[in-house]
Amino acid sequence: MVSMETIVSLCKRRGFIFPSSEIYGGFGGFWDYGPLGVELKRNVREAWWQAVVRERDDVVGFDASIIMHPKVWVASGHVAGFIEPLVDCKVCKKRFRADQLESQVCPECGGELTEARWFNTMFKTYVGPVEEEAAVAYLRPETAQGIFANYKNVQTTTRRKLPFGIAQVGKSFRNEITPGNFTFRSREFEQMEIEYFVKPGTDAEWHERWVQDRYAWYKRYGIKPENLRLRAHSQDELAHYAKACYDVEYRFPFGWSELEGIANRTDFDLRQHQETSGEDLTYYDEETGDHYLPFVVEPSAGVDRSALAFIVDAYDEEPDKEGTRVVLRFHPDIAPIKVAVLPLSRKESLVAKAREVWAAIRPYFATSYDDAQSIGRRYRRQDEVGTPLCVTVDFESLEDQAVTIRERDSMQQVRVPIADLVPALAEKLGRRCLS
Ligand code: ATP
Numbered sequence: 001m002v003s004m005e006t007i008v009s010l011c012k013r014r015g016f017i018f019p020s021s022e023i024y025g026g027f028g029g030f031w032d033y034g035p036l037g038v039e040l041k042r043n044v045r046e047a048w049w050q051a052v053v054r055e056r057d058d059v060v061g062f063d064a065s066i067i068m069h070p071k072v073w074v075a076s077g078h079v080a081g082f083i084e085p086l087v088d089c090k091v092c093k094k095r096f097r098a099d100q101l102e103s104q105v106c107p108e109c110g111g112e113l114t115e116a117r118w119f120n121t122m123f124k125t126y127v128g129p130v131e132e133e134a135a136v137a138y139l140r141p142e143t144a145q146g147i148f149a150n151y152k153n154v155q156t157t158t159r160r161k162l163p164f165g166i167a168q169v170g171k172s173f174r175n176e177i178t179p180g181n182f183t184f185r186s187r188e189f190e191q192m193e194i195e196y197f198v199k200p201g202t203d204a205e206w207h208e209r210w211v212q213d214r215y216a217w218y219k220r221y222g223i224k225p226e227n228l229r230l231r232a233h234s235q236d237e238l239a240h241y242a243k244a245c246y247d248v249e250y251r252f253p254f255g256w257s258e259l260e261g262i263a264n265r266t267d268f269d270l271r272q273h274q275e276t277s278g279e280d281l282t283y284y285d286e287e288t289g290d291h292y293l294p295f296v297v298e299p300s301a302g303v304d305r306s307a308l309a310f311i312v313d314a315y316d317e318e319p320d321k322e323g324t325r326v327v328l329r330f331h332p333d334i335a336p337i338k339v340a341v342l343p344l345s346r347k348e349s350l351v352a353k354a355r356e357v358w359a360a361i362r363p364y365f366a367t368s369y370d371d372a373q374s375i376g377r378r379y380r381r382q383d384e385v386g387t388p389l390c391v392t393v394d395f396e397s398l399e400d401q402a403v404t405i406r407e408r409d410s411m412q413q414v415r416v417p418i419a420d421l422v423p424a425l426a427e428k429l430g431r432r433c434l435s
Helices: 003-016 035-054 069-073 144-151 151-158 205-219 266-278 303-312 346-360 375-385 395-400 418-428
Strands: 017-020 031-033 059-062 083-088 095-097 117-120 123-126 136-139 164-173 186-197 228-232 244-252 255-266 281-285 290-292 295-302 315-322 323-328 339-343 368-369 389-393 402-407 413-418
Touching: 003 017, 003 303, 003 315, 003 375, 031 035, 035 164, 035 186, 035 205, 035 303, 059 151, 059 339, 069 136, 069 144, 069 266, 144 151, 144 164, 144 186, 144 266, 144 295, 151 164, 151 186, 186 205, 186 303, 205 228, 205 244, 205 255, 205 295, 244 303, 255 266, 255 303, 266 295, 295 303, 303 323, 315 346, 323 375, 339 346, 339 375, 346 368, 346 389, 346 395, 346 418, 375 389, 389 418, 395 402, 402 418, 413 418
Parallel strands: 059 164, 339 368, 339 389
Antiparallel strands: 017 031, 083 095, 083 117, 123 136, 164 186, 186 295, 228 244, 244 255, 255 295, 281 290, 315 323, 389 402, 402 413
16 A cells, blocks of 8 residues: 555645745644645545536535624533643643553653643634634634524525524534644635535434445545445444544545545424524424424534545556556546646647647646656656646647547546647546536
8 A cells, every 4th residue: 555655745846735834834734725736626526526416406505604603602512612632741841632542652752741631623713803712713613503503594595494504614623632644624714515414203214325335435536445444433422512423534545534424313403593593593394393403413624634535546667668657547527637738849839739729728637738848758657647638739730730638547548639639638528518
């Protein structure tokens, strides 16, 4: 299996992911996405939105503000309960989460540790010009509460009947005590969350369906089944709000770790918000004439963790005549760049033709253009960032108005008239339509 050092170094070298504020030495738990990383993340979000909103008839989209009324976090239980036990090493001053330590001494230097104290991992900020208690607010530690607080707004404006879901993608912030494993545990990250509202009593069945749907999504976008597993939470591991929970886990180089949690949150959140806000959040069931709080199934995934899993899973090395060919075998929908245009040489007439071809395909695909060094080197560069198709413009192209499409995985090449290039590329990429 590929090592994390190899992945981190590839990500840095090719412009997927950089340490945040690197010119100042980086900033623990924060990461910046470069030109390829930003495309990759967009594709992850897009693939998720496609599956959970566009292709379904029972889920609508939503986008809440990051900073919400502070009472939201009192109602949700985060002010009182979003806490972790923190210990300091008296010798090297490093900090650790007490529940993650295997022994009573510092894992770095063997030094004595302080008593554990509880630390709330929400980031605090101040809203308004005066730094007083009344204006304390939090950067959201999950996107879910924005949905719960708006449940009534969305339900009444869309006139949805149960069951229905609300989906949201956005940044969340947690002051993690021990960020690490590259982007896996960051302090600023992005979540993709669905709150799916159901009639109480049907929750267990919907929970099971969402677990299967979400597991299938990772396979649909190319994650190898042997690197994916479902793990049910044991009773003592369940969060205070959850009746049951499954994690979708990925086999990272640092071990099996959570990509997504799918929890049955019962009516905990709506009940808390109803009590704290004093607003009636019950649902009127026209069939039975009853008012009740819906139960909620929550599939909660991470954009950054998914992106990292897609990179790790796509990584492949194979021997070739120059040594080793490194390939990211991304699913075409996930690949940051779909098509690279490569003129065989930098001769003026060829470059003009290649630029013309590039301009013709740019409106339809994420593309790049490369005319530096030998064609073999350029193919390898595209393989290393997972570009599924290269279009080579050669001297014959000037005569026959045709170009060569080279496939990343099979390395096979086919000649295609420039006039047919867009549909030919679309077909190879498995595109449903070109809009
Ligand atoms: P963990 O146990 O790994 O801390 P969690 O169970 O607290 O995660 P949830 O609160 O269930 O995580 O969050 C849902 C999803 O949000 C996770 O499955 C993950 O994909 C993402 N996520 C949570 N915390 C982080 C983080 N610090 N960095 C990156 N992604 C995160």
